[in-house]
Amino acid sequence: MKTVKLLLSFVLIASVFTSCYTEVHVDDYVEEPPISIHQLLSSYELWYVDINATQGYGETPFLQKAFTISFRGGVVYANNNIVGLGNSGNGFGIDVAEYDAYNMILDVQHDIDGFSTFDVYQIDGNTIELYNPDNDTSYFLDGYQRSNFDYDFVFYDNIHYFLQEYEAWEKTYTSDFGAINEFDNENFLAFLASGNDSEFWSSQDPSGTNVNNLQWDYTGVYGVGNVAGNMYLKTLTLDYDFFNNEYFELSVINDVTIELYHPSSETVYEFKGRGYIQYLKNADSTSKIKIEKKRKFKNKRVDNPRESKRSI
Secondary structure: OHHHHHHHHHHHHHHHHHHHHHHHHHHHOOOOOOOOHHHHHOOOOEEEEOHHHOEOOOOOHHHHHOOEEEEEOOEEEEEOOOOOOOOHHHHOOEEEEEEEEEOOEEEEEEOOOEEEEEEEEEEEOOEEEEEEOOOOEEEEEEEEOHHHOOHHHHHHHOHHHHHHHEEEEEEEEEOOOOOOOHHHHOOEEEEEOOOOOOEEEEEOOOOOOOHHHOOOOEEEEEEEEEEOOEEEEEEEEEEEOOOOOEEEEEEEEEOOEEEEEEOOOOEEEEEEEEEEOOOOOOOOOOOHHHHHOOOOOOOOOOOOOOOOOOOO
16 A cells, blocks of 8 residues: 555646746747738839849849839838939839738739739848749849938949930030040930840930930940949940940949040040939830830849939
8 A cells, every 4th residue: 555655646746847848848848820912012112123033034124124022011012223213212212013922822913914913931030031932033122211221332233224314315515625526426315225225326416416316326335334443433335336336434424424424535525314214103105115124134143222402
């Protein structure tokens, strides 16, 4: 009898200790609720579309054209233009679509491109993946707040596209100094995104000619290059079909004016943009340049953004 009672005592004590351990363990463990897709999408004011990280051979037009997108209360905003970047829509850009989000799925009804659906994955603290099952392609977006996003970096890293955002550039100034040269006769330039994304036209029509009435005399390819140690200075090379290349140092005065310095003649020119093209604002585009315009990004990832405000 004493043995039986002793065994029962051990069982009872073991049971009590086990219960206490289990109770303490459960009380100490708190499982954090997973972040909702709405919280994820709104956790950053701007999502920079890192086009170079895209995986797949398909294309989602509104993402292909956007530099940044934002999700705000069911509305998608996008910075599709370099002109006005950082100023348009208080930095958010323009309203381009409506969205719905649920169970890590994002449905977008774009104003022009129509419906797209995405599976959303959180890659790290500020990167998400939008996978479009319809074209088997993933876009990767990096999150920033407006206060620490480097609008200047994006602007100057994409001067190639800035030049394409006007139907034509009209020469408005030629310096009194500098040797006479062939380019003195060129009064209009146009930079196109058709074909290999590097075609330009030039015209010797008189200054003040309406853009729609211009006769384009020459065509060729152009290239924009960087200057080591100076983010704000670029090079522009115009490769004419009929005579030698023209080489310039390109500076941006404001969102509608550029300066071209011609080293071989030491002449300075200024050109102003005519016929601003705002992408995806409406579907009534009839201009040939507008129809052919298509982004083929070559810019690099924004690695160290900083706040910067630009004025027009």
